[in-house]
Amino acid sequence: MTAHLVLGGARSGKSAFAQAAAEAHATSSGGRLVMVVTAQAFDDEMVERISRHRADRGEAWTTLEAPFDLPDILAGLVAGDVVVVDCLTLWLSNLILAGRDVATEAGRLVDVAAGFEGALWLVSNEVGFGVVPDNALARRFRDEAGRLHQRLAHAVEAVTLVVAGLPLRMK
Amino acid sequence: MTAHLVLGGARSGKSAFAQAAAEAHATSSGGRLVMVVTAQAFDDEMVERISRHRADRGEAWTTLEAPFDLPDILAGLVAGDVVVVDCLTLWLSNLILAGRDVATEAGRLVDVAAGFEGALWLVSNEVGFGVVPDNALARRFRDEAGRLHQRLAHAVEAVTLVVAGLPLRMK
Amino acid sequence: MTAHLVLGGARSGKSAFAQAAAEAHATSSGGRLVMVVTAQAFDDEMVERISRHRADRGEAWTTLEAPFDLPDILAGLVAGDVVVVDCLTLWLSNLILAGRDVATEAGRLVDVAAGFEGALWLVSNEVGFGVVPDNALARRFRDEAGRLHQRLAHAVEAVTLVVAGLPLRMK
Numbered sequence: 001m002t003a004h005l006v007l008g009g010a011r012s013g014k015s016a017f018a019q020a021a022a023e024a025h026a027t028s029s030g031g032r033l034v035m036v037v038t039a040q041a042f043d044d045e046m047v048e049r050i051s052r053h054r055a056d057r058g059e060a061w062t063t064l065e066a067p068f069d070l071p072d073i074l075a076g077l078v079a080g081d082v083v084v085v086d087c088l089t090l091w092l093s094n095l096i097l098a099g100r101d102v103a104t105e106a107g108r109l110v111d112v113a114a115g116f117e118g119a120l121w122l123v124s125n126e127v128g129f130g131v132v133p134d135n136a137l138a139r140r141f142r143d144e145a146g147r148l149h150q151r152l153a154h155a156v157e158a159v160t161l162v163v164a165g166l167p168l169r170m171k
Numbered sequence: 172m173t174a175h176l177v178l179g180g181a182r183s184g185k186s187a188f189a190q191a192a193a194e195a196h197a198t199s200s201g202g203r204l205v206m207v208v209t210a211q212a213f214d215d216e217m218v219e220r221i222s223r224h225r226a227d228r229g230e231a232w233t234t235l236e237a238p239f240d241l242p243d244i245l246a247g248l249v250a251g252d253v254v255v256v257d258c259l260t261l262w263l264s265n266l267i268l269a270g271r272d273v274a275t276e277a278g279r280l281v282d283v284a285a286g287f288e289g290a291l292w293l294v295s296n297e298v299g300f301g302v303v304p305d306n307a308l309a310r311r312f313r314d315e316a317g318r319l320h321q322r323l324a325h326a327v328e329a330v331t332l333v334v335a336g337l338p339l340r341m342k
Numbered sequence: 343m344t345a346h347l348v349l350g351g352a353r354s355g356k357s358a359f360a361q362a363a364a365e366a367h368a369t370s371s372g373g374r375l376v377m378v379v380t381a382q383a384f385d386d387e388m389v390e391r392i393s394r395h396r397a398d399r400g401e402a403w404t405t406l407e408a409p410f411d412l413p414d415i416l417a418g419l420v421a422g423d424v425v426v427v428d429c430l431t432l433w434l435s436n437l438i439l440a441g442r443d444v445a446t447e448a449g450r451l452v453d454v455a456a457g458f459e460g461a462l463w464l465v466s467n468e469v470g471f472g473v474v475p476d477n478a479l480a481r482r483f484r485d486e487a488g489r490l491h492q493r494l495a496h497a498v499e500a501v502t503l504v505v506a507g508l509p510l511r512m513k
Contacts, residue, residue, distance in 0.1 A: 007334065008470075009470025009471040010470035010484050010488055011470055011485050011487070011491075011492065012470055012488055012491075013488075126180065126334065127180075127473045127474075128180025128181035128182055128183055128471070129297050129300035129301065129351070129472060130299075130300060130301025130302075130471065130473065131298045131301065131312065131313055131472075132181070132298075132309075134476075135476075142182070142473055145182070146181055146183055147182055149335035150336040152335070153336050154336060159334075159335060159337055161334055163468065163512055164347065164488075164491040164494070164512070170334055170335070170337040176506065178506060297351065297505065297506075298351075299350075299351025299353055300351040300468050300471035300472065301469060301471060302469045302475050302480045302483065303352070303469075313352050313353070314353050317352055317353020317354055318353055320353075320354075320506040320507075321507040323506070324508055325507060332505055339510075341505055341508040342508050
């Protein structure tokens with residue numbers, strides 16, 4: 001019944017924060033721990049990396065892959081599930097590179113998150129605090145990420161900014 | 172009598188935050204709503220974009236253009252005006268590209284903001300949280316923006332950092 | 343007995359914040375003010391710049407240079423010293439460019455900071471809030487900086503994020 005948006009910079013500890021929060025929640029609720037990864041296993045290195053992360057998390061976690069169909073995957077989970085999505089940045093990047101309709105997909109994600117009947121942590125990179133990027137694709141990505149974060153932040157119950165592993169509650 | 176600095180990343184919702192704060196203020200104070208835009212209408216696309224933004228804001232707002240002469244424009248406003256400047260980043264960029272004396276102009280802006288006899292929201296991009304940019308102009312811009320923000324933050328009554336549409340009050 | 347991590351963007355006022363905090367501390371504790379600079383004096387311009395900064399700080403400060411051997415330099419200071427390290431970003435950059443074992447050196451710094459018997463402010467640039475950098479070295483640097491900040495933030499007593507000269511206490 002609670003959706004959280006966890007924003008942070010690169011290597012800020014945002015994933016570890018979300019994972020720890022979900023594990024603490026599952027301990028008390030007894031819900032199933034589900035990690036939804038959005039990285040695409042497009043080569044052997046990524047297959048190996050996704051597999052290693054899965055092993056690192058241990059057997060308590062069920063892992064689902066959702067490089068594109070994140071709203072559908074989340075809609076298919078059951079009440080009581082304790083879910084981390086890691087991360088929205090890669091999902092958005094996948095959508096843009098595949099030429100998908102980002103605004104529509106983002107809208108579907110916001111709807112699913114707002115009505116989610118479990119505990120949900122959506123992890124994403126805050127990428128808007130640098131100078132304007134040189135290349136057009138990076139600018140497009142930055143704009144789409146900012147728009148998605150605003151829409152999600154408005155829709156969810158809790159928003160946390162993670163800096164150097166430390167959480168700053170924004171909402 | 173109150174000047175605010177509103178910092179945020181790209182697509183962080185900083186402009187919408189400032190605009191909503193100004194509208195709420197004007198509703199109670201009865202002051203005139205003034206939007207000071209700093210974008211330069213250097214081609215048809217920008218002319219069209221500035222015009223569309225003006226239409227989006229509606230008839231309650233008076234729009235002034237100040238790509239360079241921002242301190243003078245602000246100094247010419249009257250007591251009781253409720254003003255948003257959107258944004259300092261473009262103004263600074265215009266000054267740098269035109270070879271103006273940035274430190275002097277920044278000093279004049281700080282003086283006008285500190286003595287402003289209305290309600291003022293100055294919107295600007297925080298651009299210093301990425302890696303050092305490759306090109307010298309971007310580094311110069313980043314340094315000048317950081318210096319301007321420090322001087323303004325010291326001089327004004329209120330500073331807010333906007334992340335994903337959510338305000339974090341810094342001062 | 344207290345170690346602080348001071349994070350901030352470029353030209354955010356983080357160094358001035360740390361320096362002022364150290365000076366206030368030394369006034370009451372009577373400890374010696376030590377500035378540990380990590381910039382390398384690899385050409386005349388840098389030699390001149392380091393020398394100018396030293397003059398700006400005034401005679402109250404003792405300046406030590408530690409482009410590489412920061413953990414050793416800190417370990418050699420005496421109880422009661424009031425120390426600012428400015429900055430970790432340059433130190434990390436020096437280590438990476440010289441091909442040093444960054445993880446080991448970072449671990450040594452974390453150990454020294456955690457056991458420091460004086461007052462210590464470690465200043466560093468938060469660089470992870472932009473889009474993924476184009477070049478591999480910048481990505482590596484960003485990742486190492488993020489990891490170092492997380493480890494230090496976990497180990498030290500106080501963490502402050504500086505935005506536009508204003509401190510936000512994170513821990």
